[in-house]
Amino acid sequence: MADPVNGNARRAESVDIYAPQWRNFLFVAPYLFIFAAFLVFPLFWGIWLSFHKADTFSSGPFIGFGNYARLFRDGIFLQSIWNTFYFVFLTVPALALIGLFLALCLNRQTRSAAVLRTLFFSSSVLSVTIVTLIWRIVYIPDMGLLSMIYGFFGAKAPAFLSDPDIAMIGIAIATIWWCIGLPMMLFLSALQQIPQDIYEAAALDNANRWQTLRSITLPSIKRTFVLVVIIQIVFQFQLFGQAWLMTKGGPNNLTKPIVLYIYNTAFQRWDIGLGAAASEILFLLILVAAMAQFLLTRRKADA
Amino acid sequence: MTASIDIKNVTKRFGSLTVLDELSLSIPANEFVVFLGPSGCGKSTLLRMIAGLESVDSGEILINGERIDNQPPGQRGVAMVFQSYALYPHMTVGDNMAFGLKNISVERSVIDARIAEAARMLEIGHLLDRKPGQLSGGQRQRVAIGRAVVKEPKAFLFDEPLSNLDAALRTRTRIELAQLHQRLKSTMIFVTHDQIEAMTLADRIVVMNNRKIEQIGAPMEIYNRPATRFVAGFVGAPAMNFLPVKIRVEDGLVTAATDAGLCIKTAIPSEGLAAGDYELGLRSEHVRITPPTGDAAEGVVDVLERLGERTLVYVRLNDGQQIVGSDSGDSRVSVGDRVGLAFEGAKAHLFDATGKAWHGRESGHG
Ligand SMILES: Nc1ncnc2c1ncn2[C@@H]1O[C@H](COP(=O)(O)OP(=O)(O)O)[C@@H](O)[C@H]1O
Ligand SMILES: [Mg+2]
Numbered sequence: 001m002a003d004p005v006n007g008n009a010r011r012a013e014s015v016d017i018y019a020p021q022w023r024n025f026l027f028v029a030p031y032l033f034i035f036a037a038f039l040v041f042p043l044f045w046g047i048w049l050s051f052h053k054a055d056t057f058s059s060g061p062f063i064g065f066g067n068y069a070r071l072f073r074d075g076i077f078l079q080s081i082w083n084t085f086y087f088v089f090l091t092v093p094a095l096a097l098i099g100l101f102l103a104l105c106l107n108r109q110t111r112s113a114a115v116l117r118t119l120f121f122s123s124s125v126l127s128v129t130i131v132t133l134i135w136r137i138v139y140i141p142d143m144g145l146l147s148m149i150y151g152f153f154g155a156k157a158p159a160f161l162s163d164p165d166i167a168m169i170g171i172a173i174a175t176i177w178w179c180i181g182l183p184m185m186l187f188l189s190a191l192q193q194i195p196q197d198i199y200e201a202a203a204l205d206n207a208n209r210w211q212t213l214r215s216i217t218l219p220s221i222k223r224t225f226v227l228v229v230i231i232q233i234v235f236q237f238q239l240f241g242q243a244w245l246m247t248k249g250g251p252n253n254l255t256k257p258i259v260l261y262i263y264n265t266a267f268q269r270w271d272i273g274l275g276a277a278a279s280e281i282l283f284l285l286i287l288v289a290a291m292a293q294f295l296l297t298r299r300k301a302d303a
Numbered sequence: 304m305t306a307s308i309d310i311k312n313v314t315k316r317f318g319s320l321t322v323l324d325e326l327s328l329s330i331p332a333n334e335f336v337v338f339l340g341p342s343g344c345g346k347s348t349l350l351r352m353i354a355g356l357e358s359v360d361s362g363e364i365l366i367n368g369e370r371i372d373n374q375p376p377g378q379r380g381v382a383m384v385f386q387s388y389a390l391y392p393h394m395t396v397g398d399n400m401a402f403g404l405k406n407i408s409v410e411r412s413v414i415d416a417r418i419a420e421a422a423r424m425l426e427i428g429h430l431l432d433r434k435p436g437q438l439s440g441g442q443r444q445r446v447a448i449g450r451a452v453v454k455e456p457k458a459f460l461f462d463e464p465l466s467n468l469d470a471a472l473r474t475r476t477r478i479e480l481a482q483l484h485q486r487l488k489s490t491m492i493f494v495t496h497d498q499i500e501a502m503t504l505a506d507r508i509v510v511m512n513n514r515k516i517e518q519i520g521a522p523m524e525i526y527n528r529p530a531t532r533f534v535a536g537f538v539g540a541p542a543m544n545f546l547p548v549k550i551r552v553e554d555g556l557v558t559a560a561t562d563a564g565l566c567i568k569t570a571i572p573s574e575g576l577a578a579g580d581y582e583l584g585l586r587s588e589h590v591r592i593t594p595p596t597g598d599a600a601e602g603v604v605d606v607l608e609r610l611g612e613r614t615l616v617y618v619r620l621n622d623g624q625q626i627v628g629s630d631s632g633d634s635r636v637s638v639g640d641r642v643g644l645a646f647e648g649a650k651a652h653l654f655d656a657t658g659k660a661w662h663g664r665e666s667g668h669g
Pocket of ligand 2: 346347348463
């Protein structure tokens with residue numbers, strides 16, 4: 001029969017360096033405080049707000065799912081959801097694939113590769129204001145860079161800022177140019193983690209370039225690919241600056257993403273309850289998209 | 304399949320560092336050759352040049368008389384087992400072994416048959432569906448060997464394949480490699496810095512040092528008649544004893560004398576030997592421990608190493624020189640004792656100032 005008192009006493013004598021120690025909590029406390037104050041609290045406050053009729057000066061009565069019902073009767077909101085998905089669909093696969101392609105091309109020790117790596121990454125440090133400025137200069141009708149190039153061949157440049165069919169594509173191109181640095185760098189660091197000797201083994205195993213890429217390189221960076229896609233989904237769902245600065249959501253609300261809808265609703269029309277409800281929808285969409293991606297790829301990796 | 308390998312005047316440089324200098328070597332078909340040498344002497348580089356993983360700066364490499372140093376690695380028909388095993392981490396053991404055959408479009412039935420045969424031989428049949436990450440070091444080692452075997456290569460190249468295994472497994476795998484060679488009758492080149500691996504596995508040992516080959520020979524030839532002072536010091540444990548000596552001739556044979564007055568009669572013919580400074584080399588098994596003699600062949604025991612079947616006795620002579628002698632396994636000597644040394648001069652080697660070795664007629668016959 002074990003004596004619980006003695007048992008505990010004996011256990012206390014031996015040292016377990018992995019045992020949790022409460023004083024370690026002090027080290028994470030500052031971050032935890034900020035996390036709670038600026039992320040967790042607003043999250044729940046936002047949820048609370050979305051169930052109320054609220055404007056700037058007062059939070060009105062509880063109206064249950066009233067705000068949500070209004071949202072789904074609002075054609076512009078539904079349009080903005082569609083726009084956002086369309087934008088994510090345009091940018092995320094392109095960012096992942098182009099980033100991978102650039103990383104594969106630039107994963108060498110030469111000086112020119114180093115210069116190009118820096119060049120491709122450098123756009124990432126620009127602020128969205130500068131990025132949209134640059135791309136407005138490219139797109140602007142009649143005098144922009146694009147017009148000049150098309151004009152040289154005697155053609156007329158597509159109107160990326162005003163043609164309803166391609167305005168979102170114009171924003172997507174600017175966004176890909178702006179964001180390509182991070183995926184490329186993540187892929188590069190993943191490629192550099194692959195041990196050289198398995199490439200040597202593959203060379204002795206008669207693998208040609210394509211077989212090496214398919215059987216050695218791509219499987220080795222699968223996890224990074226998932227990471228890049230999740231990061232980009234979370235990030236691109238929050239499109240705001242480029243759309244606001246390049247097209248103001250137009251033409252005809254066709255480039256208005258959810259965040260811009262939230263901004264218009266909450267801070268221009270001051271319908272804070274409705275804006276909060278739209279925010280919660282966006283939060284859910286990002287969560288579901290990222291989780292689905294994660295679960296899907298994890299299941300495949302296990303099989 | 305098997306093949307002869309010829310290396311002709313091969314030079315390799317990394318920038319300004321010359322690693323191999325005009326090196327030549329012929330390996331007949333079916334031979335088990337071991338490249339032995341200290342770390343950094345260029346063994347791996349030479350092996351990788353044969354495999355095609357490293358370019359050749361000048362010279363030629365031929366397999367079965369056909370020049371291959373300009374062919375890509377895959378076409379040379381050799382298989383390599385890496386020190387780190389280099390298994391493909393995301394493929395199962397079976398896929399690892401099949402990869403090289405799939406790439407050259409071997410029929411699936413042939414691939415399966417070869418994998419089954421290799422798996423049976425290496426006792427890894429139950430591992431075929433696992434990934435390398437789920438295997439122990441020894442199992443990975445077998446898979447790496449299996450991956451080479453299924454390719455039925457003209458030659459096997461091993462780069463220190465045993466150095467990541469624990470001592471017991473290393474000994475076992477060593478024996479299995481020797482059996483593998485007998486069964487496959489294939490040319491094998493094995494790189495190691497471990498002289499026991501070299502002695503036990505090799506048909507011939509190639510001792511390398513400092514950009515060149517020091518000696519090529521059968522294991523006992525290397526051991527009994529080392530061509531240079533480097534080989535004498537590198538092969539054999541504990542290392543050979545070296546004594547600075549002056550020589551004189553008695554009855555056509557060399558007698559060596561140290562400054563301290565120690566005199567050793569050798570069986571080395573004096574022909575061709577100029578007067579001057581030499582070093583005398585004697586292995587520990589040819590230096591026996593005796594009761595104190597009262598002359599120059601006497602000293603104090605520094606360290607004892609009891610190996611079981613014999614005892615190594617490190618004796619410090621009066622002039623400060625340390626000599627390793629051997630005594631029986633149940634030796635009664637203890638540290639600090641004064642003991643005498645009996646030198647078996649007939650087994651002694653002489654090394655001149657350039658490092659070249661001179662042997663007695665007897666050495667090599669016991
Ligand atoms: N890729 C390389 N670049 C520069 N120097 C190298 C390279 N590979 C090997 N060396 C040098 O060549 C010498 C021989 O190396 P290696 O063949 O690996 O020796 P060993 O296998 O005998 O230990 C070492 O001095 C090493 O530093
Ligand atoms: Mg090496």
